[in-house]
Amino acid sequence: MTQPIPQSPHEEPALTGVRNFRDVGGLPTTDGRRVKSGLLFRSGHLAHATESDAEFLGSLGLHTVFDFRNGADHALEGPDVELPGVLNVNIPLSDPADGSEFWKMVRNGELADLRELLGEGRAADRMSRSYRAMIRTRTAEHSRVVHALAEHSVPALMHCAAGKDRAGLSIAVTLLALGVEREAILADYLESNAPHNRYRVRRGSDAPEARAPEVMELLAPLFDARAPYLTTAFDTIDEEWGGVERYLAEGLGLMPETLASLRERLLD
Secondary structure (H helix, E strand, O other): OOOOOOOOOOOOOOOOOOOOOEEEOOOOOOOEEEOOOOOOOEEEOOOOOOHHHHHHHHOOOOOEEEEOOOHHHHHHHHOOOOOOOEEEEEOOOOOOOOOOHHHHHHOOOOOHHHHHOOOOOOOHHHHHHHHHHHHHOHHHHHHHHHHHHHHHHOEEEEEEEOOHHHHHHHHHHHHHHHHHHHHHHHHHHHHHHOOOOOOOOOOOOHHHHHHOHHHHHHHHHHHHHHHHHHHHHHHHHHHHHHHHHHHHHHHHHOOOHHHHHHHHEEOO
């Protein structure tokens, strides 16, 4: 029998310079257990964390911060704030909207250019393709994260730029390894759409036409968390490996003892 999915297992803090922060504790597994609170967190980047944000993050007792941003992200946003005693691990993953020219167009393109680049479903298709590619080609990176969590790296925080795609998929893979129900993983993923979690879309101009309704509608698929994106990732696991069990064993190289250690650390 499917357990009810907790919508808000606990109240999250009001962070000023960090978007999309939450604890994934409380999510149910298929065998009736739940993810422990206070051990696995997700967020957007920490580059703009305020002093009070850093004080809160420092109070979590984090062992490791996994940063999935690439060099272009770091150049744009800057490095994460330093949290005393916390190990910072950078594992670059491909941005679904990767490419400097693409992002230049997103930020500065005129309406006609954006229609050509993103219109008629092209933006959403790009996102789904990127999720499929990250599952198929980033097995080494995801394996590294899950092995680290099983061995020593908790409590841990995972983030990318917005905390939605690269971190969202890495969290999803970790939750699959824990045996969390897919419905619960999807529900957590969609929390990135909450107004206080959403990434702030940057445009190169403050003119009204730069953020006109049609412009924002064209950009929306890049910044939304949409169920079909994550469903594409799940479908790719099923298509490529025949299901989660083989994906974990063959794709990520997770031995039974590693999975047992992971679950012992992170599940009630």
